[in-house]
Amino acid sequence: MTRVVLADDQTMVRQALAHALAERSIDVAAQLADGEACVRAVADLQPEIAIIEARLPILSGIDTCRRITHNQSSTRVLILTNERETSVLTGAFRAGATGYLLKSASVDDLLASLQRVRRGETVVSKELKPALLAEARGLMHTNGSLTDDHGIGHGGTSSVVTATTTRSISKRETEVLQLIADGCSTPEVAEQLFISQKTVKNHLASIYSKLDARDRTQAVLKAVRLGLIDLR
Numbered sequence: 001m002t003r004v005v006l007a008d009d010q011t012m013v014r015q016a017l018a019h020a021l022a023e024r025s026i027d028v029a030a031q032l033a034d035g036e037a038c039v040r041a042v043a044d045l046q047p048e049i050a051i052i053e054a055r056l057p058i059l060s061g062i063d064t065c066r067r068i069t070h071n072q073s074s075t076r077v078l079i080l081t082n083e084r085e086t087s088v089l090t091g092a093f094r095a096g097a098t099g100y101l102l103k104s105a106s107v108d109d110l111l112a113s114l115q116r117v118r119r120g121e122t123v124v125s126k127e128l129k130p131a132l133l134a135e136a137r138g139l140m141h142t143n144g145s146l147t148d149d150h151g152i153g154h155g156g157t158s159s160v161v162t163a164t165t166t167r168s169i170s171k172r173e174t175e176v177l178q179l180i181a182d183g184c185s186t187p188e189v190a191e192q193l194f195i196s197q198k199t200v201k202n203h204l205a206s207i208y209s210k211l212d213a214r215d216r217t218q219a220v221l222k223a224v225r226l227g228l229i230d231l232r
Contacts, residue, residue, distance in 0.1 A: 002118055003027040005045060007038035007064065008053040008080075013103075017051075017080075020107050026114070035059025039067045042075050048118055054081035054088050062091045069096025078117050080110070089128055093217060099123030121186070122217040129183060168210055169228060176203045178229045181220045 004026060008014040011033070018028045030041040035056040042050050050068055054061040065077045078099040079092045092100050099117045101110065102125040113123045169177075172193070179189045186204075190197045204216070213219035223229045 001025055001027050002049065002114060003029050003045070003047045004049045004051055004114070005030045005032065005038060005041050005047045006051050007032040007035065007056060007061070009033050009055075009057055010053075021110075024107070024111055026111070033057070035061065035064035035067075038064050039071075042068050043071065047075055049114060050075055050077050051080050051114075052077060054079050054083045054092065062088070062095050065092060065097050066095040076117050076120070078113060078123065080105075084128065089124075093122075098215065100128065101125050102127060116185075120215065122215045124217070126183070169207065169223075173203050173207050173210075174223075174228055176200060177207060177220065177223045180204075180216050181223070181229050 004021065006014055006018055006021075006028060008017070008031075014031050014033070018031050021028050029045045029047050032038040032041055035052075036059045038050060038052060038056070039059065041047075050065075052061045052064055056064060059067070061079060061081070065079065068075055068077055076098040077092075077096065078101060079097050080101050080103060081088075082103050083089075084102070089100055098120065099113055099122065101113050101123060105113070105125065116123050175193060176189055179192060184192065186197050186200050189200045193200070204219075207219050208214070211219050211222045213222055220229070
């Protein structure tokens with residue numbers, strides 16, 4: 001059973017969401033109304049996922065996410081909000097969020113997103129994908145070495161991705177990266193390339209290592225910056 005904490009300053013929204021998740025066998029360990037309380041709850045309860053509103057009092061959702069991902073590496077963060085601003089979206093991923101979902105999503109979409117976030121897969125509402133692609137295009141015009149400062153993810157020691165690393169990315173890994181950039185899920189990539197889902201995951205693990213990326217989003221952004229794949 002997945003264990004989560006919820007942080008949203010709107011009581012009715014928080015309670016309705018907690019009720020909907022509990023009905024679907026999600027263990028809602030705590031409901032919080034502000035960012036600082038959420039950080040404390042995560043430290044005490046060690047949930048698998050923290051579901052956080054981007055706009056929180058006392059400590060913003062983005063700062064809350066940053067505190068959690070820096071201090072509690074085992075807890076992943078899903079931002080659940082109505083905020084569509086690109087600065088908030090990219091700020092969330094830079095703070096270490098694994099997912100960013102709009103509140104217009106259905107409960108079924110949320111449940112599917114929680115499963116993906118739990119596995120460490122990056123989740124973004126389809127409506128917001130253009131904003132991430134725009135961010136990636138911006139990277140293509142950035143000068144200098146590619147380090148974590150230029151990626152969406154956060155954490156770890158910054159390191160340069162060299163031309164040697166670029167050449168080490170295999171043709172199959174490039175195909176996987178391109179399909180991920182096109183928005184395909186792991187099963188969809190497996191189906192299109194006629195390989196197993198386990199093989200797709202193995203390719204992704206290899207890609208993350210070679211590009212020094214923490215997740216799919218950062219890997220795609222770095223691959224675009226290096227000219228390995230195109231945005232279509």
